[in-house]
Amino acid sequence: MRIKKTPGEKVFTVFNILFMIIMIIMTLYPMLYVLFASVSDSDAIMRYTGPLLKPIGFTLAAYKRVFQYPMVLRSLVNSIIIVLMGTSINIFMTSLGAYVLSRKHFYIKNAMMVLIVITMYFSGGLVPQYLNVKELGMLDTYWAIIIPGAISTWNLIIMRTSFLSIPDSLEESAKLDGAKHIDILFKIVIPLAMPTIAVMILFYGVGHWNSWFSAMIYLKTRDKFPMQLILREILILNDTSSGGMQGNSTIDDVQKIGETIKYALIIVATVPILVVYPFLQKYFVNGVMIGALKE
């Protein structure tokens, strides 16, 4: 059925589209600003105030400098290690949990569910968690960042919901063929729940890539620091001296380049996310729905 528009509605439509265009500009502009600034001339950027609509001059000097600092490369590698290790453990543990909780004939299933859901509302708090990690001897290791967050209960529930939607008959027939639960999980359930798993990979992976707080409290050795911690020193604490940033140059020099390096670093830290985003995007809206609407 075609609904005719009244003049008032036409005006609304125009304003709505204008509003959306403003939304788009407001969301994208800060990122474009950073991009423009990162390829601008650092002297010019220091002197420039106001909205940047295109790069002033064009130079990749800041990017070259970024990769010359040993600490930046080191921290990038560390971040990649944490993302890969962390996400694999996340997916493994979460699917194990989701699998047992989605079996129909499993006596302690409901008791387990209660045990798990309670942790969404209660936690020991920052200090007891820290002391726990300390007692387990995980301080200053990547395990401290990875293991305590191995399962996100919210994600576990999303995954369980998606496992529940897989027909029982598949499990039954696999069992008749002699498959064990582990086989069923990895050869049948996970491949069938791949859209949800993809979302989980995105959520967990982005989470690890972006996380800095647990690294800050648990890691002591600078060589183990992930990217976000180095970024924090430079962006937030304005401490370009850290991480061997200065090299042989004078303080003045460092400050000058520090300005554009800041932006180049933001881009370096954000590009991996922007790269995976379009690929996983079609899945994650579905994933969010499963979690939000069915539970």
Place this chain on the structure above:
Amino acid sequence: MMNQKNLKIQSPKNEYETYHMSTRKAGVIQNIKKDFKANRELYYISFIIIAYYLIFCYKPMLGAVIAFKDYVPMKGIWKSQWVGFKYFRDFFQSPYFVRLIRNTIWLSLNSLIFGFPAPIILALLINEIGNKFFKRSIQTITYLPHFISMVVICGIIKDFTSDTGVINYFISALGGKPVTMLSVPKLFMPVYVISGIWQEVGWGSIIYLAALTGIDPQLYEASYMDGANRWKQTIYITLPGIAPTIIILFILRMGSLLNVGFEKILLLYNPGIYETADVISTYVYRKGLLEFNWGFSTAVGLLNSVINFFFLIAANTISRKVNDTSLW
């Protein structure tokens, strides 16, 4: 190998029988024993999961008793001296108590008042757009900031709000005086709330957009026949249609009323604006992990969780009474 295979072939039948017997007969332990025989593998996997939750969630919950103890690392949690409610009394009497509660509630309440409706409004507006491609583009773009790291976001916020930043450029263009916003105590709240909306509004709208697609299109056609315009349709069909979603999300939000964005504040604040920016969780962090006041810090954190839980229960109860929608 052969033996195992034979066993497996029989197992579905066993499992089925065990299940039905176990539901009838009393004795939890006995039932588990029976079930264990049929579902041995499931139990082994469960042990891993249960162990994880016990060690990393329940053990720290028990560890929270140091809120009532004079915790000495050498003695460990259980052998340290009890001090009763000393830390709680200390906290209530300290000048920080009022300031922290005030800041926490003020920041959280403003985020709630301005931040909660924002995604609903955005979803309603996006929903009115006819062009599918445009619609999808807006969604994709608006939820992008959700995926960018807090460190980067805060770096950009600091940059934009500095006295030579873009925002101040416009302020001085309009005749105002440029200020470094993050060094002015009373500006922290607006900076915090507005940047929060910028970052999360698109992501928050996903859920409402999904709820909107669930509304029966016939309702709109019928109301059109009855002479309702778009505005009336929004008030009488669209909003009631997504009301349950709104309520559930509101209850969840109430449950974390005192959990303001801890990481963001930690990245944005500085001693100059502690007066308005310091909140319970950042205080817990400073006291506990920087000043090693472990017991005291845990006590403050515990208080925070208890109040949060109270809000959650209250919101849920009210909502159940008022319109039959609740979490439990």
